[in-house]
Amino acid sequence: MNDLKSILLPGVEDRRPIIISGPCSAETEEQVITTAKALAEKRVKLFRAGIWKPRTKPGGFEGVGVVGLQWLQEVKQETGMYVSTEVATPKHVEESLKAGIDMLWIGARTSANPFAVQELADALQGVDIPILVKNPVNPDIDLWIGALERIYNAGVRRIGAIHRGFSTYDKKIYRNLPQWNVPIELRRRIPNMPIICDPSHIGGKRELIAPLSQQAMDLSFDGLMIETHCNPDKAWSDASQQITPDILEYILNTLVIRETNQTTENLAELRKQIDITDNELLDLLSKRMRVSREIGTYKKEHSMPVLQAARYDEIMQKRVILGESLGMSADFVRKFLESVHEESVRQQIEIINS
Secondary structure (H helix, E strand, O other): OOHHHHOOOOOOOOOOOOEEOOOOOOOOOOHHHHHHHHHHHHOOEEEOOOOOOOOOOOOOOOOOOOHHHHHHHHHHHOOOOEEEEEEEEEHHHHHHHHOOOOEEEHHHHHHHOOHHHHHHHOOOOOOOOOEEEEEOOOOOOHHHHHHHHHHOOOOOOOOEEEEEOOOOOOOOOOOOOOOOHHHHHHHHOOOOEEEOOOOOHHHOOOHHHHHHHHHHHHHHOEEEEEEEEEEHHHHHHHHHOOOOHHHHHHHHHHHHOOOOOOOOOHHHHHHHHHHHHHHHHHHHHHHHHHHHHHHHHHHHOOOOOOOOHHHHHHHHHHHHHHHHHOOOOHHHHHHHHHHHHHHHHHHHHHHHOO
C-alpha cells in the first residue's frame, strides 16, 4: 500500500521508533496541556489523546467530546507538536478534520466492524493526513487487512497499522495477548505497511511497557504508541497502563534499536521468541485449568467421580499421536500431558472438597 515515509509529518525524523504519546483520555484542559508540555521537553513530536472513549461497559468515563479538540489545538499552538485522536463515527471524523487534527486512528472495537469502518472510509474520502488502523479485538488478519483496504479504497494513501494485542477473558500476563505472529503475517502480506506497537494496551500494566517496547523493536516495528499522563495514578481511564513523561524518556533511552538486517537471527532474538512462546503457553494452561475447575463444579453437582479413566486414556492416545505428527517424541508428550492432567485433577478435587 505505502511505506513508513507516507505517515511521517514534517519535522518528524524518519527513523525508528516513531513515538506517539499522550494520555489515554483528555480529561481537563490543564491535564492535557501539562502532559503535552512535559512530552515536548522530551522531544516527542506526536501527541495523542482520546476525545471520545468507547468503553466496554456503560457508566465509565467516555471522553469529554468536542471541547477536547480545542485543547488539542492549544497543544499545537503552545508546543508545536502534532496532535492525534481516535475516531469511531463519521461525526468524529468531521469534527476532528474541522479542528485541524493531524493524525487519526481507528480503534480495535471499530476495526472489527466492517460496516463501521466503511462509514469512516466514506467520511475520509481523499483525506491527506495519516490514518492508522488498530487490529480488531479478535486475531483475524483478514479482518484487519480488510479495514486497511477500505481506507485505502477511499483514496487515503497515508495509512499505517497499530498492533494493540487481542482480547481474551482468561487470566493472563497481558491485558491483551500480543500474538506477535499476527502483525508479522501482516508485514509478510503487505511488506511496506508501517506498523506501530501499542504496548500500553497489550500489557495493561506500566511495568510491561518497557519489555514489550523492546520486543516490538526487535521485531522491526516502526514506532510505539505509549500512553503517558502527568499524574497516571489519578487518570480517569486506564490508570494502571499509563506512565509519566519522565518514565517514557527512560524507556526510550534504554531501547536497543537494531537497524542491521541479519541473514540469521542471533541467539538473543531467538531466546526472546522462546520467552514470548512460554508466556503464551502459560496463558493457555491457565485457560485449560479454568475449564477443569468448571468441570469439577459440574462433577460435584452431579456426584460424579473426579477420575474418568476411559476419558483419560482416550485423550492420552489421541494427543500422543498428534504430538508425534508435530515432531515431538511420544515420551515427552505423554509426560507433559500426565503433569497437566495431575494438576487438573488436583484443582477439581479442591472444587469438590470446597
